[in-house]
Amino acid sequence: xNENLELAKKISHVFSNNHxxxxxxxxxxxxxxxxxxxxxxxxxxxxxxxxxxYSNEAKCQMLGVKAQTLxxxxxxxxxxxxxxxxxxxxxxxxxxxxxxxxIAGPDGGTKEKPVGTVCIGICAKGNDSFAEVFCxxxxxxxxxxxxxxxxxxxxxxxLV
Numbered sequence: 001x002n003e004n005l006e007l008a009k010k011i012s013h014v015f016s017n018n019h020x021x022x023x024x025x026x027x028x029x030x031x032x033x034x035x036x037x038x039x040x041x042x043x044x045x046x047x048x049x050x051x052x053x054y055s056n057e058a059k060c061q062m063l064g065v066k067a068q069t070l071x072x073x074x075x076x077x078x079x080x081x082x083x084x085x086x087x088x089x090x091x092x093x094x095x096x097x098x099x100x101x102x103i104a105g106p107d108g109g110t111k112e113k114p115v116g117t118v119c120i121g122i123c124a125k126g127n128d129s130f131a132e133v134f135c136x137x138x139x140x141x142x143x144x145x146x147x148x149x150x151x152x153x154x155x156x157x158x159l160v
Contacts, residue, residue, distance in 0.1 A: 015046035023094035063087025081121030
């Protein structure tokens with residue numbers, strides 16, 4: 001079985017047992033994290049909603065990401081990832097939210113932010129949000145799968 005599906009099963013167990021809800025805010029993964037979470041039967045007990053905010057406009061409208069943040073730091077930044085996760089919490093019934101924004105490729109990279117640069121944010125209700133930056137290697141599909149793995153892993157670590 002695929003490693004991401006195994007992580008989704010762990011999330012199912014932890015969230016169900018603790019009566020917690022999760023929301024996702026995805027850009028470069030386009031809903032892939034949500035697809036893994038909802039691949040597990042019974043996910044409606046702990047999965048609240050997903051925001052797929054591929055455009056900057058969607059990030060602002062749906063999640064409340066500040067235009068100034070996007071202008072100053074860019075869509076692929078720790079600051080944007082944090083605001084995306086915070087917006088997902090503010091606009092859902094979730095106890096924890098995970099966000100991802102990055103460059104899956106094969107185009108779109110720069111010297112400062114090459115293809116494979118991904119920022120993942122976590123926000124738990126009542127706690128400070130945080131974000132981490134990763135630089136994945138591989139094809140577009142491989143980068144997206146690696147992003148899911150790290151995002152689900154960070155969710156599990158945040159609950160410990």
